[in-house]
Amino acid sequence: MKILITGGAGFLGQRLARELLARGSLKDAQGAPQAITELVLLDVVRANDFGDSRVRTEVGDIAERSVLERVIDGNTAAIFHLAAVVSGQAEADFDLGMRINLDASRLLLDVCRQRGHRPRVVFTSSVAVYGGDLPEVVQNDTALNPQSSYGAQKAIAELLLNDYSRRGFVDGRVLRLPTISVRPGRPNAAASSFASGIIREPLNGEEAVCPVSGSTRLWLLSPRKAIECLIAGLELDAAALSNQRVLNLPGISVSVDGMVAALREVAGEEVAKRIVWQPDARVEKIVGSWPGRWDTSRAEQLGLRGEQSFADVIRGYIADEGIQIR
Numbered sequence: 001m002k003i004l005i006t007g008g009a010g011f012l013g014q015r016l017a018r019e020l021l022a023r024g025s026l027k028d029a030q031g032a033p034q035a036i037t038e039l040v041l042l043d044v045v046r047a048n049d050f051g052d053s054r055v056r057t058e059v060g061d062i063a064e065r066s067v068l069e070r071v072i073d074g075n076t077a078a079i080f081h082l083a084a085v086v087s088g089q090a091e092a093d094f095d096l097g098m099r100i101n102l103d104a105s106r107l108l109l110d111v112c113r114q115r116g117h118r119p120r121v122v123f124t125s126s127v128a129v130y131g132g133d134l135p136e137v138v139q140n141d142t143a144l145n146p147q148s149s150y151g152a153q154k155a156i157a158e159l160l161l162n163d164y165s166r167r168g169f170v171d172g173r174v175l176r177l178p179t180i181s182v183r184p185g186r187p188n189a190a191a192s193s194f195a196s197g198i199i200r201e202p203l204n205g206e207e208a209v210c211p212v213s214g215s216t217r218l219w220l221l222s223p224r225k226a227i228e229c230l231i232a233g234l235e236l237d238a239a240a241l242s243n244q245r246v247l248n249l250p251g252i253s254v255s256v257d258g259m260v261a262a263l264r265e266v267a268g269e270e271v272a273k274r275i276v277w278q279p280d281a282r283v284e285k286i287v288g289s290w291p292g293r294w295d296t297s298r299a300e301q302l303g304l305r306g307e308q309s310f311a312d313v314i315r316g317y318i319a320d321e322g323i324q325i326r
């Protein structure tokens with residue numbers, strides 16, 4: 001089976017690639033496991049190929065049709081479309097966000113349509129599609145009312161994926177990811193970057209700035225579970241999805257105070273005291289518009305799973321990254 005990951009050099013793209021290579025196979029549209037013979041990683045920077053002969057790395061701009069035509073052919077059975085510019089960047093640079101998050105998504109679907117073989121496509125959407133006056137618990141079908149350009153771009157791409165699926169051009173699956181935490185490495189331009197920073201930096205012996213109040217509620221999922229959900233989402237039986245292609249992934253609803261309490265529980269008071277509270281109105285406005293609680297029963301009925309507690313997420317991060325608490 002030939003698989004494409006767009007954004008293959010990114011945080012989730014690299015982890016997904018590593019997991020797919022380790023598994024070695026993926027279920028086809030009929031549910032039968034097929035060996036992964038080729039894994040194409042497209043990104044603007046060269047992805048790590050893990051020294052694996054099944055991996056082909058391609059450097060190119062996903063907003064260019066010729067690049068997509070180079071990486072999608074009639075044998076591309078599965079596409080994980082992850083390439084995007086993150087929320088803070090899409091808000092700062094309107095044209096860039098529209099070009100990569102929206103125009104390139106339509107282009108990708110259109111190249112699939114042109115190829116004519118109806119590949120399965122997983123698209124990673126976000127909590128940012130919701131906003132405004134929200135119910136206490138957001139349902140799968142709560143009206144979309146994004147309060148950022150990133151959220152608007154993701155919402156439009158969701159609709160496109162639904163329609164290209166309805167028309168039989170692709171077999172699409174939209175997975176709305178909670179904020180991923182704990183993300184290793186350095187902070188990024190996402191408005192939610194602090195959701196990892198306030199755990200990662202203190203564990204590493206450094207101070208971390210928290211730009212939102214402790215009562216801010218977040219919807220979180222670990223990288224490990226996110227990758228499991230991406231693969232399970234691709235393998236879902238199309239008949240079970242019917243004409244509703246969008247799933248809110250299971251995550252943990254936790255306040256920032258609750259995250260700090262979990263950090264204290266796992267790593268102790270000295271570590272938790274390294275968080276510095278410095279409200280930032282720009283970040284509070286974006287993150288505060290996102291829902292903190294979702295109804296994820298549909299995804300769960302289909303077998304997708306998240307963690308039970310944020311303390312478990314922190315323990316998983318420490319184990320996966322081999323962190324020595326300082």
Ligand SMILES: NC(=O)c1ccc[n+]([C@@H]2O[C@H](COP(=O)([O-])OP(=O)(O)OC[C@H]3O[C@@H](n4cnc5c(N)ncnc54)[C@H](O)[C@@H]3O)[C@@H](O)[C@H]2O)c1
Nearest residue numbers: 007009010011012043044061062082083084124177179180
């Ligand atoms: N990490 C999260 O908390 C989170 C939450 C919700 C949704 N998502 C979505 O999941 C997906 C993956 O997120 P991530 O955390 O791995 O982000 P990331 O920024 O690490 O990865 C995105 C990748 O896309 C690539 N890219 C950007 N512009 C490109 C272009 N023009 N052509 C080709 N590649 C390009 C980047 O170089 C990067 O490697 C994104 O669609 C993101 O919107 C992530």
